[in-house]
Amino acid sequence: MAESFILIPGRTSEQGCGISEGKFQEKYQSQINTLQVSPGDMQRLGLIKGDRVRLTSEGGQVEVSVVSAPKDELPDGILFIAYGDLSCRLMSADTHGSGMPTSKGIDVTMDILARS
Amino acid sequence: MSSADYTRISGGTVYDPANGIDGVIKDIWILDGRIADAPSDPSVRPSRNIDATGLVVMPGGVDMHCHIAGPKVNVARKMRPEEKRRGEVLHRTLTTHSGTMGSVPSTFATGYKYAGLGYTTAFDAAVPPLGARHAHEEFEDTPCIDKGFYVLMGNNHFVMQSLQEKEPQKLKAFIGWLLCATKGFAPKLVNPGGVEVWKSRQGGNVSGIDEMVEHFQVTPRQIITGVTQAANELRLPHPVHIHCNNLGMPGNWETTLETMRSLEGHRGHITHIQFHSYGGGDGDENTFNSKVVPLAEYVNTHPNVTIDVGQVLFGSTTSMTGDGPLGYFLSKVYGGKWFSSDTEMEGGCGITPIKYRNKSLVHALQWAIGLEWYLLVNDPWRVVMSTDHPNGGSFLAYPQIIRFLMDRTYRRDVLATCHPMVRERSTLMDLDREYTLNEIAIITRAGPARILGLPNKGHLGPGADADITIYTPNDNKEVMFEMPRLVIKSGRVIVEQSEIREALIGKTLHVQPHYDVEVEPSIQQWFEKYYSIRWRNYPVDLSYLHASEVVPGI
Amino acid sequence: MAHTASEVTANAEGLKVIYDATCTFCGCVCDDIDLTVQDNHITEAKRACVLGKAWFLNHSIDDRPSCLIDGKPASLEAGYDRAARILTDARYPIVYGLSDSPCEAQRVAVSIADWINGTVDTTTSVCHGPSGMAFQGVGEVTCSLGEVANRGDLIIFWGANPAESHPRHFTRYSLMPKGMFLPNGRKDRTCVMVDVRRTKSAKAADIFIPIKPRCDFEALWTLRALVKGVELDPEQVKADTGVEISVWQDLADRMKAARFGVMFFGMGLTMTRGKHANTEALLALTKDLNAFTRFVSKPNRGHGNVTGADNVVSWRTGYPFGVNHARGYPRFNPGEYTTSDVLSRCEADAAMMIACDPMANFSQPARNHLASIPYIALDAKETPTTRAAAVAFTVATYGINTGGTVYRMDDVPIPLRPAFDSPHPSDFEVLSAIESRVKNILGIRA
Structure with missing residues (x-):
């Protein structure tokens, strides 16, 4: 069953390095395609690293694999993903007159697709 | 000779006060962008003749104090979309870029508007050294005029440290080094010492020129005297440009008087002196009054001192200053948005929207005090027209100021609309003096060029840059001066009746004084300890100067 | 002109060193990088951070057509x-x-x-477009980064993660430098991190304040009120921000007691609901604080x-x-x-x-x-x-x-x-x- 989360896309140093190495290289791609989930939510949902989930927002839908966020980094109920192609597909086009789509703190629902 | 490509301006009534020419009908010859002697061979014909019969011919205007480029000017542009939205716009044409106005025009608009007014040279009055590169970049996008800038030094840590350590030779070398490193034109002191205090504590400032600046243990007087002496010894064309302490404060006239005394007979320029000529005390509006009479008396009897006015005009504008604590004060007075930025080792900055109202006693007095200054300094060569653009108002108000000076009836009509107490608190009502065209030519071009030490500006003698403005005479001097018939820059017609014909880029004027390079290692040592950029990346190299001229020392 | 050591040295093997080169990867624009160059390839980027090294060392000429x-x-x-x-x-x-x-x-x-x-x-x-809009609304009290290094004794990061996005921010400008008025460097400074995640940066802070997502506006206005001495309902504050009022009161007290406070803010403010209203609140808070002490703020710009x-x-x-x-x-x-x-x-x-x-x-x-x-x-x-x-x-x-x-x-x-x-x-x-x-x-x- 789909569950609601708040998604925070953001920069990471790995993602930043990946830009310089090349956006079509594996390092960058794996960074921006991996969703961090709090250890508590991982456990509660029975997720392990590599499981595939679908995120759906008002703006779009993407599929990613999950990994547990480093200890303490992420509170339960919040998801993190490195800023990139996938995170931006979840933004809505509306900028509320600011020019800036809401790119952080996005409401998403998560469906578990495949367990590895 | 016959192949020489001469331009001749014929039959105009020429005002060239630097060469003693006061309304004489004569021809002006131009060759290779400069004024030339009339060819001795009478058979030589000019390639182009500009018939100026019945018109007035003057050198191009020189604005020696305005804020047109660099970090704080650009912040002010960003900060005020609201006034541009309703303001005049400049459409893009086949020869010009588009632009926006408001109180702080975009770069291209600035160049076009100065040229349209018959001004061909302008100096930005306050650039922090760390922002010098930025100012030069904007200059390249500011067409039609020649330009330069003054370098903020009055709160520079190395300056204060050298004074504290009683090392005048070090100070002198530092000033020389800094002018070379920034490709600047003159040392500028802004609220010397006071800005440093503002940077170090809440609401900080100095209250007078003998108050000690914390940490550095120097007084504003020591900074003024020390920099003035060092700059004069460096033989700079314009040794020092001073924005006194206590700008805008009731009772500040005594600070101004003491500042002039602290020059100790050396050449020095007191800028926007209108803002520094107030009597009264304790911020009490009821005691606020003009003290131009005693200050002008000092200026009249001390030929080492020159001034520009910083005329206030009624209306809305943007205050921008290197005087950080002043920006804070004004933001509290007006309560609007406020920008403040402190630059490491060098200075501060304050920006806030302001409005001068004729019904306000303080504002109306400021307006009257500015005019008193023009009328009470006897020698027009030592008083220069300025609005401290945009602080007192736009440079576009110069034609109106000329009318105030040439037409006492108009002046009195406007005075009559002001707060009634102005007539008691200033002498403006009693001043009958009216400027002549020749005197206007002095305070708007010949005088500032001489004060700046520019040998090729402000006059029409052979060798001068062929920067010339041709006006259509009119009884209403505002009309006459706001729309020149022709403006010529470096020998080329750039404006006809307010329309830009050719947007020449203009050049940057800077100085390159000789200084003791042995001092550089100690500057470097200090620099590397405290700056956030590398020593090597600090100096502005020549690649940033699109076209330039080194103005020689005197 | 300044007479410094040559900007470039080269030897017979075609090995070249560029001194004080500038890294343009992030907004820190570090200009102290010494680059060793051989055969159109940078082999060393001295002093560069992890992002800078990736920027310089991965740079080879793309053999794509121009x-x-x-x-x-x-x-x-x-x-x-x-x-x-x-x-x-x-x-x-x-x-x-x-x-x-x-x-x-x-x-x-x-x-x-x-x-x-x-x-x-x-x-x-x-x-930071929204920050630009906020600036047009209230202005900004700010300074150059060297001022932070020389004077800043309370350093707050709000919705910013410099450890990952601006890796040398702490060492060059904000936390570690021994400045003119902070002879002991990091020991003379207090660092506060406000964020929805306990990021790598949070680990560098003395105080971490974990706020609820999308409540930056409420949190900043809470601080504005506390700084001005306005009484607030503790339960409301906790509900609005996810943080006890005592934590905010402590931060407000520290802000007023600082000699030179600095707030760096990131896209946690501008990209989140509220956008320019969030940054406007932060810029206004900074302005308010100048009635008590010197306080500045600055967006951590990216590219x-x-x-x-x-x-x-x-x-x-x-x-x-x-x-x-x-x-x-x-x-x-x-x-x-x-x-x-x-x-x-x-x-x-x-x-x-x-x-x-x-x-x-x-x-x-x-x-x-x-x-x-x-x-x-x-x-x-x-x-x-x-x-x-x-x-x-x-x-x-x-x-x-x-x-x-x-x-x-x-x-x-x-x-x-x-x-x-x-x-x-x-x-x-x-x-x-x-x-x-x-x-x-x-x-x-x-």
């Missing part, structure tokens, strides 16, 4: 012609990107937008020269980003002339994308529209945007192959020291060539 038209190799001349034609044929062309170009190239791009009555916008609009883009667009048009020239003069309206909006509303009919990647970073509707119109892309590397461009130019990399000027996040302009030549033209060269053709087509003599 120009592709419709995905096929083409001559530069053909590319310039086609680009100029696309831009001049369009009714609503947009020029976008610019944050990874030097100011010299940015200036040409703004000229092109002016000549073609186009819109010019920079990646600021999807970065190497995004700050330069703000400056160039401002001095040329009077507005910082999102500038429309359709009427022949500049107009500004975020939300109307900003690229994300112009594309997602299907208004633009042609585009020029300079050193940016909207095909990967924009919303789906914006991408769909961009894919449907002819556009030109300039980038040093291949990206989803260059792949779908009508004309794609591979350009030399600024700061590595080409010189120019870059503005650090605190508006300090810094020169670039290129390490080696590229066979590809610089973006300045490409844009200049396009501009001259555009002017020819339109009969512009300026």
